[in-house]
Amino acid sequence: MGFDLRYGDFRLRPLTVADAAMTMAWRNQPSIRASMYTDHEIRLDEHTAWIGRATSNDTCSYHICEYRGRPIGSVGFYAIERRHGRGEWTFYIGEPDAVRGSGGAMLFMAADHFFDGLGLSKLCGDAISSNPRSARLHENLGFELEGVRLRHLRRGDEMLDVRLYALFADKWKSARQQQFSTLFSAR
Numbered sequence: 013m014g015f016d017l018r019y020g021d022f023r024l025r026p027l028t029v030a031d032a033a034m035t036m037a038w039r040n041q042p043s044i045r046a047s048m049y050t051d052h053e054i055r056l057d058e059h060t061a062w063i064g065r066a067t068s069n070d071t072c073s074y075h076i077c078e079y080r081g082r083p084i085g086s087v088g089f090y091a092i093e094r095r096h097g098r099g100e101w102t103f104y105i106g107e108p109d110a111v112r113g114s115g116g117a118m119l120f121m122a123a124d125h126f127f128d129g130l131g132l133s134k135l136c137g138d139a140i141s142s143n144p145r146s147a148r149l150h151e152n153l154g155f156e157l158e159g160v161r162l163r164h165l166r167r168g169d170e171m172l173d174v175r176l177y178a179l180f181a182d183k184w185k186s187a188r189q190q191q192f193s194t195l196f197s198a199r
Contacts, residue, residue, distance in 0.1 A: 019196045022117050024125060027067060027074035027086065032060040035076075035086055038106025047104065047143045049165065066090075073130060077105075077118040084110040087122040089130065097133035099126065116195050119153055123184055133181040140165060141173040150177040154187045 027035070036059040038044060045051040054062075066072045066088070074088035085105040092099035101122065105115050126135050137155060139146035151157075155177035163171035 016197050017111065017113050017117050017195060019117075019192070021080050022114075022121055023078050024075040024087065024118075024121050025078065027063060027076055027088070029060060029063050029067070031076055031083070032056060032063055034083060035059065035063075035106065038086065038104065041106070041108075044104045044106070046167075047140060047146060048102075049140075051167070071099075073099075073125075075122070075125070077114070077121070079111055079114055079117075083107070084114055085118050087118055089122075089126060089135075091136075092130070092132065094132070098136060099130070099132055099134075100136040100138075101126070113195065115149060116152065119149060120191055120195055123153060123179065124188075127181045127184050135179045135184075137177045137179070139175045139177065141175070142167065147175055147177075150175075150179075153179065153191065154183055155179045156183075 033056065036054055036056055039048075039059070040053050045053070063074075066074050071092045072088065072090045073092065074086065074090075076083050077085040077087060084107040085103065087101060087103040089099045089101050103115075103119060103122065105118065123135065126132055135155075136158075137150050139150060156179070158176045158178050161174040161176065164174040165172045
């Protein structure tokens with residue numbers, strides 16, 4: 013990728029209600045709303061209530077990504093099924109001036125957390141056809157395309173496809189070092 017990123021400059025921390033105004037502002041950016049299943053502008057009371065539910069639900073694990081101590085994005089796991097060892101994720105970089113390559117770095121750390129921290133074995137993700145960047149991020153991290161839900165989501169008068177991806181713990185473990193070398197500098 014050619015970015016000069018250091019692994020130690022990034023960290024994930026748990027999402028809290030204190031993050032509500034910041035994450036709502038991020039989530040309400042038109043480019044981020046367009047990439048989500050629900051694309052309406054979210055009100056602060058609605059968002060705060062959602063954070064309260066999400067952070068007290070054991071089928072969810074939401075995080076803020078920080079770069080050198082500055083919050084830059086959000087990544088979360090939901091629909092966690094411990095019995096089946098799987099869950100889904102959602103993510104975005106909220107700060108428009110975040111250092112280039114932050115998305116890949118955040119997702120690398122998130123995959124580590126999912127497989128090692130949460131101890132799960134299948135991470136599911138999806139990408140709306142209007143968001144090819146998300147599809148590339150999944151593919152660059154080693155996700156496999158499992159299928160496509162045709163005309164699955166309405167945006168105005170247009171019906172959009174959704175690409176379904178999966179990353180498995182064994183594949184992540186074997187590809188992790190190469191991913192690390194691609195994303196982070198050795199300095």
